[in-house]
Amino acid sequence: MGDQVESLAQIDPLFGQVKKTLDRLPIYPRTHYVLPAERRDDAIDHIKSELEWWRGELEKQGKLVEAQRIHQRTMFDLEMMKEMGIATVSRTIHGTSPAGCRRAPTNTSRLSAR
Secondary structure, eight states, X not given: OOSSOOOEEEEOTTTOOEEEEESOOOOOOSOOOOOOHHHHHHHHHHHHHHHHHHHXXXXXXXXXXXXXXXXXXXXXXXXXXXXXOOOOXXXXXXXXXXXXXXXXXXXXXXXXXX
16 A cells, blocks of 8 residues: 555445456546637746745745645646646636635736636
8 A cells, every 4th residue: 555556446336346357447537628729828827927926935934845846746737738738727727716725826817717
């Protein structure tokens, strides 16, 4: 029980018994977001602006590893958005505030999904 998948199996939900062992299992996201290029570019600009705000906040708190990690992961996600058209940041696309966020950057504008 670590960070690696040990096995894949189809389980009978009633009896809890293994019905079939699998070698591979494709996993797809529940939703995909397809945007016009202009809205995608606006979302990317907004995400970069918010990233810089969060990075500064984390660095002020002395959380340098966290700041580096959030930068790496966000830049990877942005590259996927640009190159593959994959978006997993629906709140930015739809212009909603992050849940539980105490303070969002004030120098960015919200995007409208309509």
